[in-house]
Every structure is written in structure tokens, then in C-alpha cells.
Amino acid sequence: xxxxxxxxxxxxxxxxxxxxxxxxxxxxxxxxxxxxxxxxxxxxxxxxxxxxxxxxxxxxxxxxxxxxxxxxxxxxxxxxxxxxxxxxxxxxxxxxxxxxxxxxxxxxxxxxxxxxxxxxxxxxxxxxxxxxxxxxxxxxxxxxxxxxxxxxxxxxxxxxxxxxxxxxxxxxxxxxxxxxxxxxxxxxxxxxxxxxxxxxxxxxxxxxxxxxxxxxxxxxxxxxxxxxxxxxxxxxxxxxxxxxxxxxxxxxxxxxxxxxxx
Amino acid sequence: xxxxxxxxxxxxxxxxxxxxxxxxxxxxxxxxxxxxxxxxxxxxxxxxxxxxxxxxxxxxxxxxxxxxxxxxxxxxxxxxxxxxxxxxxxxxxxxxxxxxxxxxxxxxxxxxxxxxxxxxxxxxxxxxxxxxxxxxxxxxxxxxxxxxxxxxxxxxxxxxxxxxxxxxxxxxxxxxxxxxxxxxxxxxxxxxxxxxxxxxxxxxxxxxxxxxxxxxxxxxxxxxxxxxxxxxxxxxxxxxxxxxxxxxxxxxxxxxxxxxxx
Numbered sequence: 001x002x003x004x005x006x007x008x009x010x011x012x013x014x015x016x017x018x019x020x021x022x023x024x025x026x027x028x029x030x031x032x033x034x035x036x037x038x039x040x041x042x043x044x045x046x047x048x049x050x051x052x053x054x055x056x057x058x059x060x061x062x063x064x065x066x067x068x069x070x071x072x073x074x075x076x077x078x079x080x081x082x083x084x085x086x087x088x089x090x091x092x093x094x095x096x097x098x099x100x101x102x103x104x105x106x107x108x109x110x111x112x113x114x115x116x117x118x119x120x121x122x123x124x125x126x127x128x129x130x131x132x133x134x135x136x137x138x139x140x141x142x143x144x145x146x147x148x149x150x151x152x153x154x155x156x157x158x159x160x161x162x163x164x165x166x167x168x169x170x171x172x173x174x175x176x177x178x179x180x181x182x183x184x185x186x187x188x189x190x191x192x193x194x195x196x197x198x199x200x201x202x203x204x205x206x207x208x209x210x211x212x213x214x215x216x217x218x219x220x221x222x223x224x225x226x227x228x229x230x231x232x233x234x235x236x237x238x239x240x241x242x243x244x245x246x247x248x249x250x251x252x253x254x255x256x257x258x259x260x261x262x
Numbered sequence: 263x264x265x266x267x268x269x270x271x272x273x274x275x276x277x278x279x280x281x282x283x284x285x286x287x288x289x290x291x292x293x294x295x296x297x298x299x300x301x302x303x304x305x306x307x308x309x310x311x312x313x314x315x316x317x318x319x320x321x322x323x324x325x326x327x328x329x330x331x332x333x334x335x336x337x338x339x340x341x342x343x344x345x346x347x348x349x350x351x352x353x354x355x356x357x358x359x360x361x362x363x364x365x366x367x368x369x370x371x372x373x374x375x376x377x378x379x380x381x382x383x384x385x386x387x388x389x390x391x392x393x394x395x396x397x398x399x400x401x402x403x404x405x406x407x408x409x410x411x412x413x414x415x416x417x418x419x420x421x422x423x424x425x426x427x428x429x430x431x432x433x434x435x436x437x438x439x440x441x442x443x444x445x446x447x448x449x450x451x452x453x454x455x456x457x458x459x460x461x462x463x464x465x466x467x468x469x470x471x472x473x474x475x476x477x478x479x480x481x482x483x484x485x486x487x488x489x490x491x492x493x494x495x496x497x498x499x500x501x502x503x504x505x506x507x508x509x510x511x512x513x514x515x516x517x518x519x520x521x522x523x524x
Contacts, residue, residue, distance in 0.1 A: 068485055110460060124456060148456070161489075162492050164440070165477065166439050167437055168457050169475060170505045173508060178428040179471075191412060193465070196429050196433075198372060198380060201462075206377055209441075211375065211378075220329075235508060247435050250435070250438055
């Protein structure tokens with residue numbers, strides 16, 4: 001396919017490179033600021049622009065990779081009828097692009113930072129479009145990048161995005177808090193890395209409910225009280241109590257299978 | 263070394279098998295109930311007992327792998343002076359074994375469930391003992407299992423255990439909650455697995471603060487409000503607001519490096 005990338009952030013960067021490597025031709029890269037557009041365009045052998053009114057009209061797909069807030073504004077500035085246009089957001093409805101005849105959503109469910117390369121072949125792509133034909137076109141495109149294609153409606157996709165906030169953003173924040181706790185006693189964060197990795201690997205195989213271990217699950221009041229004593233901030237104490245209560249509540253609704261918390 | 267394992271739970275199981283495979287001889291396995299002791303003893307070519315007063319006194323090390331609550335009770339029933347005795351708990355002080363002449367702590371910082379094998383070679387072992395000699399003995403033993411040995415005092419070890427509750431128990435609970443959210447809209451948990459894995463892999467390389475992405479970090483009020491609207495339970499709404507505020511607070515104290523949340 002001939003593809004124009006709109007945006008130059010993390011998603012534009014990772015999808016652009018992935019599509020380029022998969023053999024697609026990138027026609028143009030747009031960004032509000034010309035420099036990041038040029039930087040990405042160079043890597044994609046494409047042309048850069050900072051003016052949506054100068055977009056070439058001949059691409060097969062215009063892929064909007066800007067922040068959620070900017071999608072509407074970008075869409076309003078596209079002054080021709082594109083062959084196909086899609087956004088890449090988890091939380092914006094398909095209908096945000098309804099002024100175009102052929103429109104869809106091409107949402108990669110993954111966390112992207114420029115500092116880290118992520119192979120796309122394992123990334124789930126959530127596809128939605130206004131017609132079965134457009135859905136097929138986007139699914140086939142996703143198939144050139146990844147083996148995991150999900151056809152989800154806007155409501156389902158938004159729920160995925162919300163679940164991803166819990167499983168990624170909030171999880172990563174717990175890593176941040178754990179690091180702060182270790183720092184208080186001069187312990188390097190490295191000591192937690194194998195545990196963090198195993199925690200994620202464990203639920204690739206076991207259901208998360210079966211993988212649960214720890215004092216909250218065992219209702220080990222002595223350890224829980226000692227931990228609360230150890231926590232020096234009200235915020236962490238509140239979070240500790242809240243999540244502990246939630247673990248207890250969930251585990252009560254279902255018998256544990258005997259995993260032991262270390 | 264010749265080692266007697268006291269306990270037959272997840273830790274006894276994983277450490278016992280690891281020590282056996284590393285070439286140590288397991289003399290006996292004790293458990294309150296004879297059957298689990300027999301089961302594990304069989305795999306370790308050891309003898310089983312459910313009576314601490316019948317322990318053979320000739321092992322080089324007595325490794326206490328029972329739950330935190332039971333450590334004291336077990337220690338009280340050991341009616342001879344062992345060559346060396348250690349517990350494997352993150353949250354119990356070294357002094358819990360101070361009635362023995364040679365005592366220490368041998369704490370593997372990992373989550374263990376019987377349903378899943380975990381190679382020990384990457385597991386951090388936290389070592390503490392009442393004399394430098396005993397510390398050396400336990401460190402050398404850990405070195406036959408793993409390349410990661412940390413000499414930590416009881417206070418540091420307890421802090422590790424607390425940090426591990428955040429990075430493992432609480433993280434896993436977020437997976438449980440994410441799974442519940444997906445279930446509401448008939449989306450399989452599988453869709454989150456690559457994200458969960460990448461979230462953990464990312465902080466093997468980047469600091470957790472640099473790996474953070476998402477609406478809370480971007481302070482994307484529109485998405486945050488939409489998510490809160492989507493959450494059907496007061497509990498999840500409370501948790502969402504709390505963690506979002508904490509992410510905002512931490513990110514304000516330090517400029518972000520431009521990771522974008524998907």
C-alpha cells in the first residue's frame with residue numbers, strides 16, 4: 001500500500017517504521033512541526049510536510065497517528081476525499097472520521113516509547129471500519145505487520161483501552177512506587193526485575209486469578225499490619241489498604257488454588 | 263550440602279527441586295501432613311516426616327520453608343542444635359531463629375506457584391546470617407542456584423518484600439481487574455498479554471519513570487473523564503482516580519521524556 005503518516009510521535013514512529021519494513025511505501029509524513037516530520041520521513045524514505053493542505057491526494061491510506069485531542073482538528077483540515085483514512089486511537093470512536101466516505105480505526109494495543117524498539121508481529125491490532133470492504137483492507141494491512149487481528153467495535157475498543165490503562169499505565173506506576181520504596185533503603189531496582197518479568201510471564205500461561213500470591217490473598221494480617229507500619233506515606237498506606245481489600249474481596253468470591261506468596 | 267527441607271508448599275517445592283538438581287543431597291522433608299511431605303520427598307529422593315522431633319540431626323542445613331506464621335512454632339519444636347538453620351521468608355527477622363547458634367535467612371525474591379516452573383538461576387537470593395561465616399555458607403549455597411546474591415539486613419529485606427508486594431501482588435491484581443473489564447464486553451484476556459509482557463520487559467531496560475505512558479501522564483482530562491464514565495463500579499472508579507492522581511503527582515516532580523501512551 002501507499003501510505004501517508006499523519007503525526008510524528010511514538011505511534012507514528014513505530015507504525016511508520018513497521019509499515020516501511022513490511023514493504024509498504026510511505027508517501028508523506030505530516031507533523032505540526034517540520035523538524036520531527038523530516039526526521040521520521042527520512043527514515044521512511046518519504047517526504048515531510050507541516051501543512052495538511054499540501055498533502056498529496058494519491059495515497060491508498062492516510063493513517064492518523066496524532067494525540068486523541070488532535071484527531072478532530074486534523075480531520076477537519078483534510079480538504080479532499082481520501083481513498084481510505086484511519087486513526088490509531090484506543091479511545092476515539094470510529095465516528096470521529098465519519099465525514100470521510102471510507103474510514104476506519106487501526107489501533108495497535110501496545111505501549112510505545114521511542115527509546116525502545118517493539119517488534120510489531122506480536123502486537124494485537126484492533127480494526128474497525130465503516131464498511132466490510134474497508135474493514136478487510138485494514139485487516140489485511142494489519143496482517144502484513146502482525147498475526148493478531150481483532151475486529152472490535154468502538155465500545156469494545158474503548159474497553160480494551162481502559163483495561164490497558166490498568167494493565168500497563170497503572171502497573172508501570174506500581175513499578176515506580178516499588179522503586180521509591182527500595183530507594184529508601186538503598187536497594188537497587190535491579191533486585192525486582194526478575195520478579196517483574198516472572199509476574200508478567202506467569203499470566204501468559206496461568207489465569208491472573210490463579211497466579212495471585214501474597215499476604216492479601218492469604219489474609220496474613222500480621223504481614224499486612226507490618227507492611228502498613230513500614231509505609232511512610234499516607235498515600236502509599238491508602239493504596240496498600242485499598243488494593244489489599246480488593247484482593248481479599250476477589251479471592252473470597254473464588255477459592256484459591258494454593259499459590260504461595262513470597 | 264546435605265539439606266533438610268522443612269515445609270512442603272510452593273517455596274519448599276521450588277527450592278527443594280532447585281537444590282536437588284544443583285547436586286545437593288536432600289535428607290528429609292518435613293510437613294505437618296505426611297502426604298505432601300511424601301510427595302515432595304519422593305521427587306527429592308529424601309525421606310518424609312510429619313514429626314519435627316524425629317528429624318535426623320546430621321544435615322548441614324535445615325531450611326525452613328513454611329508460612330511466616332508457622333516459623334516460630336516450627337523453630338520451637340527443633341530440639342537439637344543444628345549445624346545451620348535458615349528461614350526463607352521476606353518479612354520475618356533474622357532474630358526469629360536466634361535461639362540457634364548458627365542461623366540465617368535464605369530468601370528468594372520471586373513468586374512461586376506449583377503450577378509453573380521457574381528457573382532459579384535468575385532469582386535474587388537475599389542472604390543474612392548471625393556470623394560472617396554463616397553468611398558465607400548461605401551465599402555459597404545460593405551461588406549454586408543463582409547468579410544473583412544480595413546481602414541484606416532484615417530491615418532491607420522487609421523493604422524488598424514490601425516493594426515486591428507492589429510489583430507482584432498488586433500488579434497481578436491489576437491484571438485480574440483488567441480481565442474483569444474485558445469480560446464485560448466479551449473480549450478475551452489474550453488481547454492484553456503482549457502489552458503485559460512488554461510492560462515488564464520495558465523496565466528491564468528503561469527506568470520505570472521513563473517507561474510511563476498513558477492519559478494520566480499526559481494529563482489528558484478528556485480520556486480520563488471518559489474512562490471514569492466507563493467504569494461501572496465505585497471501587498474501580500476510586501482506584502482509577504487514586505492511581506491517576508499519583509501518576510500526575512510523580513510526573514510533575516520530574517519532566518517526562520516523551521513516551522506516548524497508547
